[in-house]
Amino acid sequence: MKIAITKTTTPTTMPAEEKLGFGKFFTDHMFMMDYEEGKGWYDARIVPFGRISLHPASTVLHYGAEIFEGLKAYRREDGGVQLFRPMENIRRMNNSAERMSLPLLDEEEALEILETFVRLEERFVPKSFGTSLYLRPFMFGNDEALGVHAVKRATFMLIASPSGSYYAEGINPVKIMIESEDVRTVRGGTGYAKCGGNYAASTRAGERAAKKGYSQVLWLDGVERKYIEEVGAMNVMFKIDGEIVTPMLTGSILPGITRKSCIEVLKTLGYKVNERLLSVDELLSALKEGRLEEAWGCGTAAVVSPIGKLAYGEEEYVIGGGKIGEVTQKLYDILTGIQWGKVEDTFNWVHKL
Numbered sequence: 001m002k003i004a005i006t007k008t009t010t011p012t013t014m015p016a017e018e019k020l021g022f023g024k025f026f027t028d029h030m031f032m033m034d035y036e037e038g039k040g041w042y043d044a045r046i047v048p049f050g051r052i053s054l055h056p057a058s059t060v061l062h063y064g065a066e067i068f069e070g071l072k073a074y075r076r077e078d079g080g081v082q083l084f085r086p087m088e089n090i091r092r093m094n095n096s097a098e099r100m101s102l103p104l105l106d107e108e109e110a111l112e113i114l115e116t117f118v119r120l121e122e123r124f125v126p127k128s129f130g131t132s133l134y135l136r137p138f139m140f141g142n143d144e145a146l147g148v149h150a151v152k153r154a155t156f157m158l159i160a161s162p163s164g165s166y167y168a169e170g171i172n173p174v175k176i177m178i179e180s181e182d183v184r185t186v187r188g189g190t191g192y193a194k195c196g197g198n199y200a201a202s203t204r205a206g207e208r209a210a211k212k213g214y215s216q217v218l219w220l221d222g223v224e225r226k227y228i229e230e231v232g233a234m235n236v237m238f239k240i241d242g243e244i245v246t247p248m249l250t251g252s253i254l255p256g257i258t259r260k261s262c263i264e265v266l267k268t269l270g271y272k273v274n275e276r277l278l279s280v281d282e283l284l285s286a287l288k289e290g291r292l293e294e295a296w297g298c299g300t301a302a303v304v305s306p307i308g309k310l311a312y313g314e315e316e317y318v319i320g321g322g323k324i325g326e327v328t329q330k331l332y333d334i335l336t337g338i339q340w341g342k343v344e345d346t347f348n349w350v351h352k353l
Contacts, residue, residue: 001044001109003031003116008048017126020164022301023134027121031113031158035103041156044113046120049159055144064197065141065151067096070300071257072132072163073118073353075125076341081133083351084339086114088257093137095255096193101150102139110137115353117158122353129340130165166302171324171332173308174215176231178280179205180313184230184252186222191229191252198254199233206232214311216297220280221252228278234297234305235259238278239327240286242293248275258298258335264347265334271327280312287317294325303339304332 008028015025026049033044059065069089073081090110097104114135118125125133137158141151182205185191185198205217216232228247230236235256237246244266249255263273286292287310295307308322337343338350 001112003113004043004045005120006045006047010048014124014126014162017128017131017164018168020126020131020162022163022166023161025162027124027133027160027162029117029120031117031156033113033156035154035156037152041103041105041109046117052155052157054142057144057146059141059143059151059153062146063141063148064195065100065102065154066138066197067093067100067102067140067193067195068136068138069093069096069194071135071137072300072339073125073135073160074132074340075127078341080341081118081122081125081353082339082341083114083118083353085257085261085349086111086351088260089137090114092194092255092257093139096195097139099190099193100195102141103151103154105156111351113158117160118353121160124160124162126162126164128165129342130167130336132163132339134161134163136160171304171306171329173306173319173322173324175213175309175311175316176216176218176307177209177212177214178310178312179209179217179219180225181205183222183225184219187251189222189252192249192254194254202233212311218310221250226279226281228280228283229253231297231305231307234299234302236295236297236307237262238283238286238292239294239325241291242272244271244273244327245278246273246275247278250277256299258300258303261335261347261349262298262304262331265331266327268346269330284312284317287319293320294327295319296325296328296331298331303335304328 030049035041071089094104139156141154143153209217218231219229221227297305306324306328310317338345
């Protein structure tokens with residue numbers, strides 16, 4: 001596809017890697033492309049990073065017609081740059097677009113956009129292990145009318161943020177509170193789509209948990225209020241009686257790419273992985289009886305996040321002595337090793353630029 005590129009005349013300085021954090025700094029440029037019903041996608045362009053203008057009646061502002069993705073560009077030891085399973089993100093974005101009545105992207109063109117953009121901004125890919133260039137593709141409806149209907153006009157954008165190591169001081173198990181009031185999503189809703197409303201609706205419970213000293217919440221399903229779904233904004237896995245158990249994708253859970261990768265790695269390591277309904281009662285019974293050996297969240301930002309304590313009501317339980325478990329550590333080492341080019345990619349997941 002033809003992408004017009006207008007380079008900035010005021011390039012920024014790459015911040016020191018120890019000051020990066022997450023999502024605080026942005027690269028010099030952003031990608032934009034417009035959509036109109038009957039015309040399709042047009043005017044693909046990379047322009048200097050800056051503010052955008054929206055009509056006050058834009059669909060996204062009133063009805064939340066918006067989706068996004070998150071993936072990373074990694075610096076290898078040889079200086080080259082690579083992406084991790086980018087086509088999985090593109091396909092998931094199209095699934096989200098279909099759910100939110102937004103236009104779909106051509107898969108090959110979307111990959112070309114990612115490649116072109118990362119090559120242009122390559123100097124912003126940090127060099128240290130654990131750091132990365134976080135890529136945020138997003139799409140929103142911008143019909144300039146207040147009627148509720150499928151989107152007829154939309155914009156697709158891509159911005160990037162050089163980000164520091166998620167575990168600058170090592171992987172420390174977190175404290176999680178089982179949420180019994182709010183729910184993240186319900187079956188038949190938008191749980192499997194990566195849309196902003198899911199995250200906005202989850203903030204209240206996360207804030208309540210933080211005030212009690214917990215890192216995040218463990219979500220229960222929105223129908224029967226008893227089945228485990230996600231942990232914070234991540235998928236979740238448990239090692240129970242030597243078997244890996246993770247909630248099955250019922251439509252209310254985001255089909256995580258890290259989740260999918262973990263499952264594939266675990267199977268090659270010889271572990272039995274069971275994707276099924278897991279009730280909070282079964283989980284607590286396994287915990288009290290010493291059969292719950294490990295628990296961890298998995299997602300793009302952290303890769304894996306070990307759970308050391310779990311609270312339900314007034315009770316608090318320790319998992320695995322409050323330390324990172326063997327399986328969790330293996331997953332982290334293998335996945336990050338592949339992502340940063342330190343471990344052979346036998347799965348063919350890496351996309352080198």
